[in-house]
Amino acid sequence: MWPGVQATRILLAALVGLASAGSVIVLAQTNGPPTPPAYKQLRYDEDYGYLRDPDAHSDPFDAIKFVPLGAEGNRYLSLGGEIRQRYEYFHNPVWGQEEKDPNGYWLQRYMLHTDLHLGKRIRFFGQIKSGIELGREGGPRGADEDKLDLHQAFVDVRGWSNVNGGLTFRVGRQEIGLGSSRLVSFREGPNVRQSFDGVRLAWSRREWQIDGFATKPVETKQGVFDDAWDHTRSFWGVYAVGPFHPLPKGKVDLYYLGIDRKRARFDQGIGREIRHSLGARIWGKNASWDYNTELVYQWGSFGQGSIQAWTTASDTGYRLESVRFRPRFGLKADIASGDRNPTDTKLGTFNALFPKGAYFSEADLMGPYNLMDLHPSLELNLTERVSLTPDLDFFWRQSTRDGIYGIPGNLIRTGRTSSARYIGNHVSLQLEWQLDHHISAAAQYLHFFAGPFLKETQPGRDVNFLALWVTYKF
Secondary structure (H helix, E strand, O other), X not given: OOOHHHHHHHHHHHHHHHHHHHHHHHHHHOOOOOOOOOOOOOHHHOOOXXXXXXXXXXXXXXXXXXXXXXXXXXXXXXXXXXXXXXXXXXXXXXXXXXXXXXXXXXXXXEEEEEEEEEOOOEEEEEEEEEEEEEOOOOOOOOOOOEEEEEEEEEEEEEEEEEOOEEEEEEEEEEOOOOOOOOOEOOOOOOOOOOOEEEEEEEEEEOOEEEEEEEEEEEEOOOOEOOOEEOOOEEEEXXXXXXXXXXXXXXXXXXXXXXXXXXXXXXXXXXXXXXXXXXXXXXXXXXXXXXXXXXXEEEEEEEOOEEEEEEEEEEEEEEEOOOOOOOOEEEEEEEEEOOOOOOOOOOEOOOOOOEOOOOOOOOOOOOOOOOEXXXXXXXXXXXXXXXXXXXXXEEEEOOOOOOOEEOOOOOEEEOOOOOOOOEEEEEEEEEEEEEXXXXXXXXXXXXXXXXXXXXXXXXXXXXXXXXEEEEEEEO
């Protein structure tokens, strides 16, 4: 078992070594060939059509990123993939609620995709995935393992397009990431990412982009080619992004999202949930400031009762460009409503729908349900490729009559046996290192100090968490 002090020493030693090595690599690559565009989180958003110009080739993988299928240059095939190796160690997982694991465990991710463009109007995108868990006491969690499966398979049909925009119809299995991925995400943090089966219509016009979709979330299963859509859940919505002129370089997201869950569980009980979400997000960056503020109101029905829930979240940062290490001082603040009375029929618990993994930290201890948190941080750019971020995060229950929930919305602790509001706080240190265009590495150490609510509901032990991961993309 690794005590927190020993894990901290190991991580600090690794930070010093990685930062020094990162400086050497940056100096060595200064006079090298131009670097191709960075890989995107949604791989289908990458566009390698520019490689039809032979002078634009600068990477050994360019040979498979653009494979021409005709002399005209608008019919081509693009291949890519990802390998991620991740080690995690928990001391007192879920504050002592789950089995102890003295050695930690490995999470392996393998993904391979193909992107076929048949002219300007037709496109096919396919992706397979393999997620493997090794050595975890109690076996894999829900998003830890999926031995081999079809992750994405869709066709795009472009209806019309010009220099100002266009219309695209998409049908099939696909990842969806909307806005800051706070409510609708492809779930990057966990080992197995999230996808959806359905249709999507995207319209763009100058600075505006509007997406409408109707889907079924794909249920992650651990076998081979056994994933299928979840028949108990339906998800649909409309999402618009455009300029927000009252703020310099500002943008606004406006959206409606709907979900139907045949068997939803909250601290109040179990029942059918039909929930509607109406939200707005204002975000942007101006000079040294960046900002991101989001408000959501939810209504609908749960069992025989009604739903009234809400959330507001903000992420504000200020970067000192002229100071060594270009520090960014950040402050996040979130409030998500909880249920005020578990004995009546009205449900007040906010539903985060399909939130991103690693929501508050890589440890994924809690999700944004019945929660208030205050999260100051400091990001230091040690070199052009190495950053170090220490942070603090303090957590309270929004309603002392409701429990706390995990990232996917599972109830972790009932709120019926304690009136304490304060849950606890964590301190963490995260290192990120972009070695080159293809390879990135990261490490995080976190200690969570259990507060009165966790101690009164038992078990309420402090948590130590260590994660190390390396990702290779091509």
